[in-house]
Each structure stands twice: as structure tokens, then as C-alpha cells.
Amino acid sequence: xAIEARNVSKHFGDFAALDDVSxxxxxxxxxxxxxxxxxxxxxxxxxxxxxxxPDTGDVxxxxxxxxxxxxxxxxxxFVFQHYxxxxxxxxxxxxxxxxxxxxxxxxxxxxxxxxxxxxxxLDGLAERYxxxxxxxxxxxxxxxxxxxxxxxxxxxxxxxxALDAQVRGELREWLRRLHEEIHVTTIFxxxxxxxAMEVAExxxxxxxxxxxxTGTPRELYESPSNEFVMSFIGPVNRIGDAFVRPxxxxxxxxxxxxxxxxxxxxxVHLGFEVRVELTLPDGRxxxxxxxxxEAQELELREGQILTVRxxxxxxxxx
Amino acid sequence: xxxxxxxxxxLSPASAGQAAPRRSGSxxxxxxxxxxxxxxxxxxxxxxxLLLAPVAMIFYRTFEHGMTPVxxxxxxxNAQHAFWLSLEIVAISVPLNxxxxxxxxxxxxxxxFKGKWLLGLLIDLPFAIxxxxxxxxxxxxxxxxxxxxxxxxxxxxxxxxxxxxMVLATAIVSLxxxxxxxxxxxxxLGTDAEQAASTLGASxxxxxxxxxxxxxxxxxxxxxxxxxxxxxxEFGAVSIVSGRIEGETQTLPLFVQARFENFDVTGAYTAxxxxxxxxxxxxxxxxxxxxxxxxxxxx
Numbered sequence: 001x002a003i004e005a006r007n008v009s010k011h012f013g014d015f016a017a018l019d020d021v022s023x024x025x026x027x028x029x030x031x032x033x034x035x036x037x038x039x040x041x042x043x044x045x046x047x048x049x050x051x052x053x054p055d056t057g058d059v060x061x062x063x064x065x066x067x068x069x070x071x072x073x074x075x076x077x078f079v080f081q082h083y084x085x086x087x088x089x090x091x092x093x094x095x096x097x098x099x100x101x102x103x104x105x106x107x108x109x110x111x112x113x114x115x116x117x118x119x120x121x122l123d124g125l126a127e128r129y130x131x132x133x134x135x136x137x138x139x140x141x142x143x144x145x146x147x148x149x150x151x152x153x154x155x156x157x158x159x160x161x162a163l164d165a166q167v168r169g170e171l172r173e174w175l176r177r178l179h180e181e182i183h184v185t186t187i188f189x190x191x192x193x194x195x196a197m198e199v200a201e202x203x204x205x206x207x208x209x210x211x212x213x214t215g216t217p218r219e220l221y222e223s224p225s226n227e228f229v230m231s232f233i234g235p236v237n238r239i240g241d242a243f244v245r246p247x248x249x250x251x252x253x254x255x256x257x258x259x260x261x262x263x264x265x266x267x268v269h270l271g272f273e274v275r276v277e278l279t280l281p282d283g284r285x286x287x288x289x290x291x292x293x294e295a296q297e298l299e300l301r302e303g304q305i306l307t308v309r310x311x312x313x314x315x316x317x318x
Numbered sequence: 319x320x321x322x323x324x325x326x327x328x329l330s331p332a333s334a335g336q337a338a339p340r341r342s343g344s345x346x347x348x349x350x351x352x353x354x355x356x357x358x359x360x361x362x363x364x365x366x367x368l369l370l371a372p373v374a375m376i377f378y379r380t381f382e383h384g385m386t387p388v389x390x391x392x393x394x395x396n397a398q399h400a401f402w403l404s405l406e407i408v409a410i411s412v413p414l415n416x417x418x419x420x421x422x423x424x425x426x427x428x429x430x431f432k433g434k435w436l437l438g439l440l441i442d443l444p445f446a447i448x449x450x451x452x453x454x455x456x457x458x459x460x461x462x463x464x465x466x467x468x469x470x471x472x473x474x475x476x477x478x479x480x481x482x483x484m485v486l487a488t489a490i491v492s493l494x495x496x497x498x499x500x501x502x503x504x505x506x507l508g509t510d511a512e513q514a515a516s517t518l519g520a521s522x523x524x525x526x527x528x529x530x531x532x533x534x535x536x537x538x539x540x541x542x543x544x545x546x547x548x549x550x551x552e553f554g555a556v557s558i559v560s561g562r563i564e565g566e567t568q569t570l571p572l573f574v575q576a577r578f579e580n581f582d583v584t585g586a587y588t589a590x591x592x593x594x595x596x597x598x599x600x601x602x603x604x605x606x607x608x609x610x611x612x613x614x615x616x617x
Contacts, residue, residue, distance in 0.1 A: 051513050071516045078517040084510035088532040098518035101528070142514075149518055 001062030001152045001185055002027045003048060008057030010043055017043040018054070019209040025153075025187060025202070027062075030179045032196035033189045035206035036232070041189045042081075044206070045155050048187065049078045062152055077146030077184075079156040083138045085130035091117070091141050092126040098149035116144040119178070136167040147182070156188035160195060172199050193233050197221070205229050227316045237286040242313035249288035250309040251276065251298055259307035262286075267300050276300060278308065373594060380587040391588040396565045400573035401592065407481070407556075407569065408549045411489040415545050419496025420538060424530075426497070427504040444493045452490050453558030456483060479561040484569065487555035492548040496541035503537030504530075536608065543604045547597050 003025040010018040018040045025031045033041040046052040048059055050071035058067050066074050086094050093100075095116055099109045117123050120140035130138060139159065146154060159175070160168040176199055179186055190196050196203050197217035205212040205220065205228070212232075213225045224230035230243050237244045252259050262278040265285070274295040276288045288308065290298075298306075380388060391397060426438055444452065459465050460477040470477060477483040511533065515525040531538075553571045560567035564576065570593050577586035 049517055051517070071513070072519045072521065074517075076517055078514065080510050080514060082510060084514040086511055086514075086529060097515065097520070097528070101515075101518065101520040101524050145514075145518065 002060075003153055003185055003187065004058075004060040005044060005048060006058040006060065008044065008047060008054045008059070010040075010047060010052065010054050016209045018047070020057075021206075021209070021211055023204055023211065023214070025185055028183045028185055029202055030176070030186045030200055031188075031202045031204065032200035033187060033204050033206060034191070034193060034196040034232070035212075036191055038208075039206040040209040041191075041206045042157055045157055045187060045189050048153075049076045049155050050074045051078070075149075075152040077149065077151030077154045079139075079142045079146050079154075079159055081158040081161055083130075083142040085133075085138055085141065087130050089129075090126065091122060091128050091130070091133070094130070094141055095144045095148050097145060102149070112148060113144075116148055119147070120144040134167075135163045136171060139163065139171060143178075147184075151184065154184045154186040156186070158190060159188055160190070160192075168195075175199055197233070203233075205232060207232075224314075230314060230316070235289070239280075239284060239286065239310070239313060242315050244286070244310050244313045246275070246287050246289035248311055249278075249286060250311065251288055251290060251294070251300070252307045252309060253298060255307045259309040261305060262308045264300060264302055264304045264306065267295065267302055269295075274300070376587055376590050376594065379583070380591045383584075387584045388588050391585045392592070394585070396568065397573060397585065397589060399565050400568045400570045400589065403481075403484075403568065404550060404570040407485050407488050408546055410485045411492065411549050412542060412545050414485075414489055415492055416496050416538065416542055418493070419541055419545075420500060420531075420534075422497040423500035423504055423534075423537075427501050428509070441494050441497055444490050449487075449491050449552065449554030450558060453487055453555035456487055456490075456555070456559050460486075478559055479563070479567060481567070483559040484556050484567065487559045488549045488552050491552050491555050492545045495544040495548065496538060499541035499544065500534050500537040503534045507533040539604055539607060543600055546600050550593060550596055550600075 003023075005021060005023045008018055008021045009016070021040070021044060023033075023044070033044060035041045043052060047054050048061075050059075050066065050069060054067070058065055060066065061074065061076070071078075086097065089097070092113055095113045096109050099112060104112075113126070117126055120143055122137060122140055122144065125133065125137065130141070133141065143156075143159075160171055163171065172195060175188075188199070197220075201216065202214065203217055203220055204214045207228050213220060213229045217233075220229055220233045224233060227243070230236055231238070235246050237246060237249065250259075260280060262280055264276060265279050266277040268275040268277070269292070272292055274290050274292055276290060276295070278286050278288060280286065290300075300306075422437075422441055426434060426441075457464065457478055460470060460483060461467055462471065462478070464478075475482070477486065507530070511529050512525050515529045516522075520528065551571055552569075553575070556569055557572055557575075560569070560572065562568055562572050562576065564573075568576065570589055574586050574589045574593070577583075577589065
């Protein structure tokens with residue numbers, strides 16, 4: 001179902017966590033709320049779930065205003081940042097919780113939980129307790145628990161934040177595929193732009209309680225509407241008021257008069273990508289992103305002086 | 319003496335450190351070990367002097383002349399009455415305080431309202447005020463000439479010099495335990511799991527029974543044990559409120575004191591041993607309960 005937040009504001013004391021924010025998420029979409037900590041993204045998610053109430057504004061799910069509906073009646077699946085496991089219950093009972101408070105027949109609960117544990121690949125672990133699970137397993141248990149009640153929408157608060165890099169990568173991929181399979185409208189909160197770009201179809205970039213820009217990963221990367229989005233999505237070089245992506249910095253083989261001189265301070269090999277740190281004549285430092293083959297062809301060495309070209313640096317109106 | 323002991327404790331690591339380069343390397347190690355055993359000896363000695371020796375003496379003196387006098391003392395009607403009265407008071411006041419304590423803990427930890435600090439202060443008041451003063455205050459409020467005395471008399475309710483007053487006194491002196499033991503556990507538990515339960519469709523009541531209460535049960539159990547122990551042993555407040563009528567309003571602690579004053583040492587010691595055993599039983603019961611259910615959740 002579609003989710004809509006209309007002109008939502010929320011203050012904590014003097015701090016404006018959300019300042020007149022409006023977001024629309026289409027039915028079946030997978031959307032990321034992306035922003036630095038304190039940008040209001042988690043607050044917005046909690047307001048949609050009904051765990052916080054907005055000072056002003058409306059939350060609409062599937063066409064119905066739920067602003068005054070308590071969390072338990074919103075039909076929202078919520079996965080908490082630290083998973084909020086019920087520590088005194090087995091994995092089975094954790095997943096069964098939503099059904100059991102609805103007093104569903106035992107056979108139905110058993111079947112549904114089994115199916116969900118299969119979906120999140122925790123089949124053999126039904127009788128374990130949360131303290132016996134790894135972070136990735138807890139994460140999947142929390143997801144299964146949220147999905148058990150067949151929520152209208154799925155909300156995830158920093159779902160991969162507390163996991164190590166490898167597990168995080170696997171789970172991102174898995175979440176994407178899961179979404180393709182079950183197609184429930186999903187919003188997840190993250191501060192990691194790479195994660196947002198990899199998983200989400202749509203990204204809402206938030207900063208200081210406001211929305212900076214909404215778009216597909218590609219739109220945000222290629223035509224950021226302001227400085228903040230430009231520097232938050234993808235790497236960036238700042239030269240005065242202008243911004244240049246490191247992969248747009250061209251290192252020229254010879255001097256044809258169109259470029260400027262630069263000194264190579266350091267060459268960092270990151271596998272396929274090579275990061276070239278440069279010092280410009282005026283002392284400014286930038287870096288260029290080239291491929292391994294390019295670096296080899298140009299025979300880049302530290303201390304070398306060469307010519308670079310900065311095509312179309314982007315300038316934003318203040 | 320204590321200042322010189324702590325002084326030498328503070329000095330010893332420094333002196334050991336200085337000596338280390340010249341003497342053998344194990345010297346600082348030995349100093350650490352000596353200090354460790356020293357601390358243990360002091361702790362155990364303190365316990366032995368204050369607790370173990372006196373309690374052991376009671377047991378020894380009780381069974382000094384064999385089982386017959388002990389049996390006679392126990393089976394005496396007034397002793398029996400005191401025993402059952404004590405249990406009755408515990409059986410009423412402990413559940414009352416448990417419910418009240420959990421409610422208070424929830425209010426103080428989860429609630430948002432003005433004057434919360436004042437409520438937190440009030441809860442601790444029974445700890446701060448002497449039980450004798452509490453007893454007197456109850457007499458003033460509920461006694462014949464007291465503030466509610468006329469109304470109670472008209473309605474045929476006797477509070478002072480009877481069981482209701484004694485329950486009241488016991489409940490007041492053991493009031494803070496459950497709340498005080500539960501609050502830190504509640505804080506540690508956090509609100510995430512409760513919020514998760516609510517997003518899964520649980521009502522407030524379901525969340526309390528299925529999530530909050532199981533999460534805080536160790537704090538509650540510990541609070542209940544302390545409440546029980548305190549309620550069993552309460553003397554001062556109950557002594558004033560009860561009127562100490564033998565065979566009627568005499569609890570076990572009151573019985574012990576009365577017998578002791580009347581030179582019936584066997585009666586006094588026997589009742590004291592029964593009190594001590596009840597307290598032990600409470601502690602052991604808690605220990606077993608905690609161990610069994612903990613094994614459930616961890617293993």
C-alpha cells in the first residue's frame with residue numbers, strides 16, 4: 001500500500017527533528033531514507049509506524065489517515081535497529097508473537113512460522129534463544145517476526161547498521177530479492193549512501209529535518225539539486241564553489257594546453273580502482289579516480305608532475 | 319586501625335614496583351596475592367563476626383538440650399498462633415506490595431509527568447523513617463482517637479490492635495523493595511521490545527504480561543524476597559500497632575521478644591530459629607527459581 005507523510009513536523013524540546021516534511025512512497029516500492037545522524041530520518045520512520053506522534057501533519061497509509069491510529073492497529077511491520085528481540089522467547093515464539101496475540105489457531109501459527117523461517121533461512125534454529133544467534137540471524141528473525149502478521153507496509157530502521165561488512169553485503173542483496181518476492185511497500189532508513197543506492201529504487205535524502213532531494217539513485221548521483229546531495233551521494237572534490245566527481249578528473253597523457261598542472265602526492269591501488277591524490281599549483285588537493293589499466297598506461301608515480309582537466313565542475317546557487 | 323591498614327594497602331604496589339628491578343620478578347605478584355587474601359580474610363572475618371557467629375550461637379543454644387524442649391516450645395499454642403499469624407501477614411502484605419511495587423516502577427521509569435521526583439522520594443520514605451515512628455503514625459491515623467477513628471468505629475472496622483493494622487504496618491515498612499529492585503531492570507530492558515510488541519498488534523495489557531513482566535522478573539523476584547524477609551522480621555511498627563496480645567496479635571518476632579523478656583530462653587531461641595529458617599527457605603527458593611528459569615532461557 002502507498003505511504004504518505006504530509007507536512008509532518010516534530011520537535012524534541014527546542015530541537016526540530018522534522019520541519020514540514022512530505023514524502024510519498026508508491027505501492028510496492030522500496031525506498032530509502034538517507035541522511036546523516038540527526039537528520040530526522042529515523043523520527044520520520046517512527047512517526048509513520050506510530051511509535052512517535054507528529055506535532056503537526058498527517059500520515060496516510062493506503063489512502064486512510066492513520067495519524068490518530070495507535071501503532072498496534074496500523075498494520076505496519078517494523079524492524080528495529082538493534083532488532084529488539086524478545087530475549088525470553090525462542091526464535092519460534094518471537095516470530096509467532098504477532099499471530100499469537102491475535103489468537104490465531106495453533107496449526108495456522110505453526111505453518112506460518114515455519115514458512116517464514118524458511119523464507120529468512122532460519123529453518124533449523126526455531127528452538128534457539130536470541131542470545132544464541134549471530135547479528136545477521138537476529139536481523140532475519142526480526143524481519144520474519146515483522147512479516148508474520150502480513151503488514152501493509154514494512155519499515156526498517158538502519159537494518160544493516162550493526163552488522164559487519166560481509167554479512168551486510170549479503171543481507172542487502174537478500175533484502176532486495178525478498179522485496180521482489182513479496183512486494184510489500186518498504187521504507188528503510190540508512191546513513192550509508194552506498195547501501196541506499198544498492199538496495200533502494202527511490203531515495204529520499206534528508207538533512208537537518210528537511211528533505212534535500214528525492215529521486216532514483218542515478219538521478220541523485222547525476223543531477224544532484226544542491227551541494228549537500230552532491231557531497232553526500234558519491235565521492236566529490238571541492239574546488240572553491242565548484243564540485244567535481246573524482247572520476248571526472250581527467251589525467252592527460254600529454255599537455256595540449258587545455259589542462260592545469262598537478263603533482264602526484266600519492267597513488268593508492270584499491271584493486272580495479274586506483275585513487276590518485278593530486279596537489280594543484282595553488283596548493284589545493286583533489287583526487288582522481290582512474291582504472292587500473294589507465295594508471296598503468298599513464299605510468300603514474302608519486303612525485304610526478306602532469307596535466308589534468310576538470311570538465312564541467314558543478315556550481316550550486318547558495 | 320582502619321586508616322593504617324588502608325595506608326599500607328595504598329603503599330604496597332608502589333614499594334613492590336620499586337623493589338622489582340633489584341629483587342626477583344615474582345615479588346609484585348606475591349604482593350598482589352597477599353593483598354587478595356588479605357581482603358578476603360577481612361571480608362569473611364567481618365561476616366563471621368557480625369552474622370555467622372551470632373546465628374550459629376542461636377542454633378547451638380536452641381538444640382543444646384536435645385529435641386524434646388524444642389518440640390515442646392514449637393507445639394505450644396501461642397507459638398503456633400504467632401507462626402501462623404506471621405505467615406498470614408506476609409501472605410497479604412507481600413502480594414499487595416508486589417503489585418504496588420511493579421506499578422510504581424512502571425510509573426517512575428516509563429511515565430512522563432510533573433512531580434515524578436517527588437513520587438520517587440515518597441517511595442523511599444519508609445526506609446528513612448524509623449519503624450517505631452511509622453507505628454505511632456498509624457495509631458494516630460487509625461486509632462480510636464485518631465483521624466479516621468470515629469468513622470472506622472461507626473463502621474465496625476478495627477484496624478489498630480488487630481490484623482489489618484499489622485498488615486498495614488508491615489506493608490509500609492517493606493514498601494520500597496519491589497519498586498527499587500525493579501526500576502533498574504526496567505531501565506536496562508529499554509522500550510524497544512515493548513514497542514516491537516505494539517507494532518505486532520499487542521495491546522498494552524498483552525505487552526505487559528508477555529514482554530515487560532518476563533523481562534523484569536528477576537528484579538521482581540529479588541524484590542519479593544527482600545520484601546518477604548523484611549515483612550517476616552518486622553518488629554518496631556508491628557509492635558506498636560498490634561498491642562502485643564499473646565495468642566492474638568503476637569507475631570513471631572514479638573513472640574521471641576516476649577519470651578526472652580520472661581526468661582523463657584528455649585521458647586525465644588526456638589522461635590528465633592524458626593524465623594531464621596523461614597528466611598533461609600525464602601532465599602533458597604529464590605535461588606532455585608532463578609537458576610531453573612535462567613537455564614531455560616540461556617541453554
